[in-house]
Amino acid sequence: MGDEQLFALQRREKLMDRLRLHGAVRVRELAKDLSVSELTIRRDIAALAGRGLLTRVHGGATLPSSLDQPPARRRRPAGPAFTIGMVVPSLDFYWPQIVSGARNAAAAHGVNVQLRGSSYDQAEDRRQIVRLTESGQVQGLLLAPNLEGPGMHEMIDWIGRLPVPVVLVERRTPQWTPTPSQLEWVRSDHAVGVEMAVRHLHGLGHRRIGLVLSKGSPTSAHLAVGWDRACAALGLPADFLIRESVALDVPGHRRIIADILDRCRRTRITALIVHSDPDALSVVQYLTEQGVRVPDDLALVSYDDEVAHLADPAITAVRPPKTLVGRTAVEVMLARLLEGSRRPAQRVSILPELQIRSSSLPGSVPIPPRPR
Incomplete structure (x- = not known):
């Protein structure tokens, strides 16, 4: 060849x-x-x-x-026609792409999807899940429940005892729980995602980087793990970690951003990673109003990449593989339904992508000289 x-x-x-x-x-x-x-x-x-x-x-x-x-040439997918129930915590941000990926995969395999919207509330999650199981129409469930807080272990145990197979979507249980071993999940590897952002900024010469995590998001815990891991590997200080929501609809967001910016100046932070896109857009807007140049004075990376490209300047962002997560979740569930309990459980982590845009380039921070 x-x-x-x-x-x-x-x-x-x-x-x-x-x-x-x-x-x-x-x-x-x-x-x-x-x-x-x-x-x-x-x-x-x-x-x-x-x-x-x-x-x-x-x-x-x-x-x-x-x-x-x-x-005349179309063929119906082989095998039985299954119906899969799907419960997600939001139908307007982050989750539509996951739902779309699931529905496309389901259609390709001749599978029906019954979608239920919930909220980040365990009681509402249970209510929607019970509605699906009691209907007697679903043979499996794709679930994104709230697994935070004091009721986490009870929720996991309850899910593990449901009468149909379950695949968690963008969720996972702790490393060890008494949950039945067949509980499966498909999720974005958010820890690696934030590590991509840290390494990108480090490669541009930034040595003082900060992380702003959206308060109350289930993703934040995974981002914090990746942050600590990346900073340790690169020898960077990991102390600038702020858990605050600063989107435009958050009361007092301008004051919070002003405090963050003041802390950046005092600690000589030259780059910020902000979760999620609405928070990052709010930060960029405030910085522009204050005459802070992005990326020359402060580089920025967002986590989610829903609307990061709409900012001015367009924001470099880590993009979780949402569509692929939804598609893979359906494929994992279908394999479970077709092969039954003899098939080993699958727990799939899919890597995000880094979309590099103007907010982190051209990287005007000088790289410190190596010690001689």
Whole structure:
């Protein structure tokens, strides 16, 4: 196999990996990321479309759909038709992409999804879960319950005793619990995600970095673990960790941000990681009003990447693999339903991606000279 053919195969494998992760790709973005011409990417898409691996659309490609085939050639997915119940704590932020990934995977396998919205409240979680199980219509459950606080162990034990298999979504139990061993989960590895952000800023020369965690978020505990691990590995101080919500709708957010900024000045912080996007946008807006230049005076990285690109400047962000989490959760559940208890339990962690934008570049902080 010649070098040119080998490079084409590697390029097309990367294209398909991106497509499986996001469901769609754009020619312009791929050409830039892979350092090739747009014409080359169009040829790759045409070749893969000819093999039925993707569907060409204007400006890019999507995963193939049964709608792409003539009606006479469509095939119903093999196997029994299952119905999976799904309970998520929010239907307007973070979770829509997970739900979308689950529904797309379910449709591809001929599986139905019954969705229930809950809140970050254990009593409401139980109410919605009971509604699904008592209906007698679901054979499995995808759940994102509140596993925080004093009722955590009781909640985990209750979930483990439900009459149908359960896959936790973006949740996990502690390392050791008396929960039945078959309880499974699929989640983003948020600890690695925040480590990506720390290492990105460290690579740009920042040696005093701060972390602002959204108060009350289940994700915060995992981010704190990754923060401590990354700072220890890089020899960075980990003492600048603030647990405050500073989104625009939080009462007193301007005062809180002012206090954070004052502490940054006193401790010579040159970069902040902020969870989540609404909080990061609020910080950028306040900094702009105060004449603080981003990234020249203070670099910024957000965690979530829901709306980080809408800020001015656009915010570098860690993007959890939401769509892939939803899709994988359905696949794990389907495997459990088809293979039963003889199949070993799966606990899947999926790595986030770092989307680099203007808020952390061009990294004007000088790198300290190495000791001689």
